[in-house]
Amino acid sequence: MATETxxxxxxxxxxxxxxxxxxxxxxxxxxxxxxxxxxFQFSLGGMRTFGEMAQELIGMTMPVVDxxxxxxxxxxxxxxxxxxxxxxxxxxxxxxxxxxxxxKIPLARFWVVEKAFGQWEMPGIVMIxxxxxxxxxxxxxxxxxxxxxxxxPPPFWERN
Amino acid sequence: MATETxxxxxxxxxxxxxxxxxxxxxxxxxxxxxxxxxxFQFSLGGMRTFGEMAQELIGMTMPVVDxxxxxxxxxxxxxxxxxxxxxxxxxxxxxxxxxxxxxKIPLARFWVVEKAFGQWEMPGIVMIxxxxxxxxxxxxxxxxxxxxxxxxPPPFWERN
Numbered sequence: 001m002a003t004e005t006x007x008x009x010x011x012x013x014x015x016x017x018x019x020x021x022x023x024x025x026x027x028x029x030x031x032x033x034x035x036x037x038x039x040f041q042f043s044l045g046g047m048r049t050f051g052e053m054a055q056e057l058i059g060m061t062m063p064v065v066d067x068x069x070x071x072x073x074x075x076x077x078x079x080x081x082x083x084x085x086x087x088x089x090x091x092x093x094x095x096x097x098x099x100x101x102x103x104k105i106p107l108a109r110f111w112v113v114e115k116a117f118g119q120w121e122m123p124g125i126v127m128i129x130x131x132x133x134x135x136x137x138x139x140x141x142x143x144x145x146x147x148x149x150x151x152x153p154p155p156f157w158e159r160n
Numbered sequence: 161m162a163t164e165t166x167x168x169x170x171x172x173x174x175x176x177x178x179x180x181x182x183x184x185x186x187x188x189x190x191x192x193x194x195x196x197x198x199x200f201q202f203s204l205g206g207m208r209t210f211g212e213m214a215q216e217l218i219g220m221t222m223p224v225v226d227x228x229x230x231x232x233x234x235x236x237x238x239x240x241x242x243x244x245x246x247x248x249x250x251x252x253x254x255x256x257x258x259x260x261x262x263x264k265i266p267l268a269r270f271w272v273v274e275k276a277f278g279q280w281e282m283p284g285i286v287m288i289x290x291x292x293x294x295x296x297x298x299x300x301x302x303x304x305x306x307x308x309x310x311x312x313p314p315p316f317w318e319r320n
Contacts, residue, residue: 010170010171010176019289045304129179136293141304146205147205156294157280
């Protein structure tokens with residue numbers, strides 16, 4: 001059993017990154033699918049627009065990765081892209097940055113418990129999974145916005 | 161680097177199960193938060209009710225786990241709970257079942273590629289992560305339903 005435990009990695013840094021980037025490709029498609037005005041103006045139930053949610057995702061991704069990599073927790077990046085093309089430009093720049101920086105996280109850092117952003121005490125891997133889960137969560141909200149607008153979103157299982 | 165790779169498991173079967181069960185506790189809270197009638201009648205944009213989505217989650221969880229464990233892919237369990245209490249009863253029974261069955265998945269099975277349910281060719285770990293992601297996705301949709309009903313959902317980060 002001990003041998004089996006150490007010989008199989010359920011998730012490697014690379015498969016975790018690939019899973020995240022797959023989700024990011026789908027989230028990008030959701031951003032693209034919104035009509036320009038709805039992206040920054042439409043919402044339901046007093047919630048934020050999908051543009052604001054996408055901005056949150058952009059603002060936290062690299063601070064999370066850098067924090068896990070180095071133990072330095074910088075504030076979430078703020079900013080307010082005014083257009084869909086600006087949002088997509090930031091998204092794409094971050095996709096490249098993520099591919100560049102994620103593999104540099106020292107493996108031992110994934111299980112170091114730290115107070116991320118001075119607030120959330122958890123191991124690095126849990127913080128990263130949280131960031132991915134948070135993206136799936138908000139994107140799910142975006143799906144309802146699109147449906148409520150009468151627009152069919154790309155299928156959830158599409159990650160290419 | 162080779163040493164480091166094999167000495168750190170980013171995710172173990174146990175931490176993966178704990179993450180899933182944490183998500184399941186939150187999803188259960190969302191089911192509970194819906195008023196009985198809205199759970200089975202309210203939806204937006206022509207989508208399914210949250211009761212139907214919860215039913216999908218209940219129907220796929222054990223077939224996924226059993227399929228990864230054994231290579232036998234049984235059909236998703238169908239069914240139509242008529243009340244919130246019935247839905248929660250099924251949910252809780254499944255929570256116990258998941259705790260019982262998940263640790264029995266042979267570790268080597270997680271990376272075996274199979275055509276899950278005769279349709280999706282992927283390794284077991286990817287299928288399981290997909291099931292968790294699918295739950296997060298639909299729960300995110302449920303958050304919008306609740307907000308649109310004027311009901312504040314429990315925070316996304318609450319997993320206890």
